[in-house]
Amino acid sequence: MKKMLMLFAGIMLLLALSACGQKSQGDVVSELNDKLGEMKGYKANAKMTLKMGTEPQVYNVEIWHKDPSFYRVNLKNEEKDQSQMILKNDDGVYVLTPALNKSFKFQSEWPENSSQAYLFESLVKDITEDKSATYKETDKHYVFVTKTRYQNNKMLPFQEITINKKDLSPVSVKVMDPDKTALVLVEFSKVKFNTNFDKDAFDMKKNMTSAQLEAPVMAEVQDGGFAVKYPEAINGMNLTEEKEIATEKGERIILTYEGTKSFTLVQEKAEVVQTSVSTNVNGEPVDLGYTVGAMTGNTIAWTFEGVDYMLASKDLNQEEMIEVARSVGGDPVK
DSSP, rough: OOHHHHHHHHHHHHHHEEEEHHOHHHHHHHHHHHHHHHHHEEEEEEEEEEEESSSSSEEEEEEEETTEEEEEEEEETTTTTTTEEEETTTTTTEEGGGGGGGGEEOOOOOTSOOOTOOOHHHHHHHHOOOOTEEEEOOSSSEEEEEEOOOOOTTTSSSEEEEEETTTTTTEEEEEEEETTOOOOOOOOEEEESSSOOOOTTTTTHHHHHHHHHHSOOSSSOOOOOOOOOOOOOOOTTEEEEEEEETTTEEEEEEEEEEEESSSEEEEEEEOOSSSSSSSESEEEEEEESSSSSEEEEEEEEEEEEEEEEEEEEEOOOOHHHHHHGGGGHHHHHH
16 A cells, blocks of 8 residues: 555656646746847848748748847848848838839838737737737747737738747747638748847948849849739629730739729839939838738839739728738739
8 A cells, every 4th residue: 555655646746747847828928028128139040931822932031130129131032033121220111122222211110010920029929919829838849829910810810939948039930821721931040149230230221232232233124024913812803904004114004803892903014223212101011921012091012023013992901902912922824
């Protein structure tokens, strides 16, 4: 009987020790916020895969953050020779397209006003604010499933965030549709906390120049036509007119969709700016997945693969407009 009692006590002790090794969700959230409070900045590298079209698109993402509010996010699609940079400093938020020598300047609350799958502090905020978030612990990771704060969160309402136990750095983020299918995957390859930055590391002109050294400005947008792209997210709306207009830059294509709601999509060749001057935008930068656009009132404008796009609608709300614009990034198929 004594041996049985000792065996039982030993088993209970092992269970107690095992339980002590598991951290609660509240403990991990508290540690993440402590980490955020102590952090002076970081540099990170990641691979972002978008699965919204017929073929996945892969971007290399380089992230710099200097506390409290300086950011530099460089997105490159090596296969399509696309490069864009989001920059935030004391002057505002900039979206740079180095190959066209173009930059747009916003007075914006970015990145605080939406989820950002490649920013550590945004992920911590998503984890902290979602009181219904689920949590599990594995041998090496803490895994959270949370709601997102995207402007189009009906399309991408959930995300799975994996955190490294060792240093609380982000490992991966899966952004999912309502069926929990991952449409955006961010995989971090390197995260270095408390990094020091040069005084001019977030200067707009310096970053435009350095980006152009890596990917020189196009002499001009290539001659000839371009492949017209058609949106896929058009439930209840049909293409009723496709009009081609000749302009000084070449052709301008105007697509008109009508039905339950209506919108117009304009496409034309992008123009290389000879002198780089930032265009002030009275609106917000908007993440379209494959590129960053500018939303102002009833329009979204963006540039992709040497083509300028503008979506306009009095019927679609902002979330619906973002969904339509995101769906234009696929193959040029009607």
